[in-house]
């Protein structure tokens with residue numbers, strides 16, 4: 001079916017851009033969703049890779065967790081502080097005192113350093129700056145398809161290390177004994193992964209976590225990773241989402257990367273996210 005002709009009996013789905021994303025306007029995520037709606041969301045998620053639910057009210061942490069669980073078990077972040085009583089919730093909280101803004105440094109796929117990295121992430125923002133604070137997303141199927149055939153074949157046989165200690169250690173407020181003695185996740189994943197539901201191939205490396213290509217010399221590994229980091233950030237694979245208060249974004253970490261823009265300092269941007277567990281990439 002043409003991506004721009006979306007028929008769905010339950011959901012009003014409009015493509016966000018020709019290359020990635022869709023907007024859904026007629027579902028209230030703060031109350032239980034029906035099986036038919038859930039199926040519609042799953043189908044749209046597989047087709048568009050990032051969904052933006054608009055016209056929402058603020059979802060309580062309990063209901064946010066309940067909603068996330070409709071799509072699978074929830075992932076607990078290996079390093080970020082947990083919301084009191086809700087370890088599944090990752091709070092996005094940036095203001096004039098912030099030294100970091102989560103997800104702002106570079107394009108990434110969430111927690112790709114895990115052996116079973118997250119399938120997807122659902123983020124709702126409740127407080128927005130007057131302007132700025134957009135999120136960029138990029139389509140990793142398109143990035144794969146844009147490679148030459150010989151490059152696809154070459155990369156298809158390679159795996160890369162995804163590490164996190166360099167990134168997580170000391171990043172959050174837990175700069176104490178626990179943090180110093182903590183073991184941070186790392187994993188080796190194929191550079192080209194196959195999406196378990198669509199069967200499509202996507203590039204699976206990112207600047208946050210991917211440190212080395214297995215089996216190559218250091219210089220070869222660095223050259224190819226640098227090339228890939230530049231390639232996956234080409235503007236033609238990207239969209240830029242401008243948030244409305246209480247929008248919920250649901251992105252697929254298996255075939256997209258994203259980056260939060262921190263261009264609004266010292267203003268506030270706040271929200272909560274849940275992350276759904278994934279499986280071992282292949």
Ligand code: SIN
Nearest residue numbers: 092102103135259260
């Ligand atoms: C993240 O990387 O999870 C943060 C995304 C955002 O704040 O837009």
